[in-house]
Amino acid sequence: MLTSIIESIFCCLMGKTTSVVLPVESSDGKPADGFEFVEVKPGRVLRVRHILPERPATTEAQPEVGSSVHCKRKITVYRSGQLVIENLGDVLHAEILQCQNGDVEQCSTVEVELSDYTTAPSSPDPKPAPPLPTSDQQKPAPPPRRRRRRPKRTVLIDTERCISSCKGTHPDVALFFIHGVGGSLDIWGTQLDFFSRLGYEVIAPDLAGHGASTAPQIAAAYTFYALAEDLRAIFKRYARKRNILIGHSYGVSFCTFLAHEYPEQVHKVVMINGGGPTALEPSLCSIFQLPSCVLHCLSPCLAWSFLKAGFARQGAKEKQLLKEGNAFNVSPFVLRAMMSGQYWPEGDEVYHAELTVPILLVHGMHDKFVPIDEDQRMAEILLFAFLKVIEEGSHMVMMECPETVNTLLHEFFLWEPDNSKKDTVTTVTADQTTAVQMLAVSTGTPKVNKPLNK
DSSP states (O other): OHHHHHHHHHHHHOOOOOOOOOOOOTTTSSSSSTTTEEEEEEEEEEEEEEEEEOOTTOOOOOOOOOEEEEEEEEEEEESEEEEEEOOOOOOEGGGGOOOOTSSOOSSEEEEEEEETOOOOOOOOOOOOOOOOOOSSSOOOOOOOOOOOOOEEEEEEEEEEEOOOOOTTTTTTTEEEEEEEOOOOGGGGHHHHHHHHHHTOOOEEEEOTTSSOOOOOOOGGSSSHHHHHHHHHHHHHHHOOOOOEEEEEEEEEHHHHHHHHHHOEEEEEEESOOOSSSBBBBOOTGGGGGGGGHHHTHHHHHHHHHHHHHHHSSOSSSHHHHHTTTTTTTTTTTHHHHHHHHHBHHHHHHHHHHHHOEEEEEEEEEESSSSOOOHHHHHHSSSSSSSEETTTTTTTHHHSSHHHHHHHHHHHHOOOOOOOOGEOOOOOOOOOOOOOEEEEEEETTOOOSSSOOOO
8 A cells, every 4th residue: 555655656746657568479479378469550559369269171151040030119219308119020039038937028118218317206196086976967078188299309120130049160150258447358268268168269359558458648548439449440350240249347338339330240249237228428526537646546445445346255266356357457547537438428228229139138136336227227228138137246247157157148149039939019009018037047056047049
């Protein structure tokens, strides 16, 4: 603690920042252990771990037929701030949507209030007035005419999507793993090893200022749009025909961005503790608005707070995982710029509702950063969303419960809709409500109650 204070005082007096980790290439110029360094912009280099399994050259890829799904929904935003989503296409009866009683509850209409609008708390309903006495000569008054709502914006989605099983033996499948604020590609170590052994091609980059990527000393380098363009360049460089995006925390927003920008190439998405479908806006009253030197003094306290909030337990094992994953090991300047640069007004409920890709939501029950209500709201908004809750996990659930997370992800990769259980919604009623299905998975066994693959 005393060393951190002395270093921060030296930083303030000299006007310099602490040492920055820069990528170091091997002497022969070839990537070691699957690590590569990609220059996305002049002077902006990202470390990427790219594992391409060796496959026989004579093996020809067999095309996956999959299941064709009609994705049609009408998204209406009213001036009152109400969002109405009508699902008019195919309805999937997937085993991963099973309720506890075995019945599948479907929703045709979703009505929510946009997060941008603030509503006053509703007062309790008054006691109903006693009915007026009626006689044979007196007719009951007609019901009041409802005022017609005027839509502010209407979006109609009508497309066909082919959803197929993605196996490790398929050369046209690539997995992208994107970490969040303060992390690095090392937090995916267990997942990268697991899926690469199954034959999948895996790609995991370090965000700018994280891990072994370069750390520009300008705040504009860490805005959402700057980081999104970095990941766009990585995606275009390594993308295959069928790509699966796996994001954690802040990385979920970049997965959403890429899935929206490349709907034909993004086949499936996994969101781990990503939060609700709301536009990003930095908090003006956050501790991360303090000067970088002050944050440097507080870095031991911030690291302990992250350990306490990010893990369900705070033992020696969790501390070792935090150290091995190189998590929360960024400079105060980068941390402050990352938190201040989370501005993305386009990523609202409508933006998420326009996604037609199947999405698996994974939530750690003890997550203190992302409440479960936010993931439930995300599941309500998305077209094909499957919410899984891991009982013994927290915010860093992929590090705490790697076997369970790997099993869930693998079964989701192999899952494809069953056309024999596919219905078409012909009528839409406003009285139908949304039911979000949750399946609690215990870390005691890597098996889940209902497998995704048929």
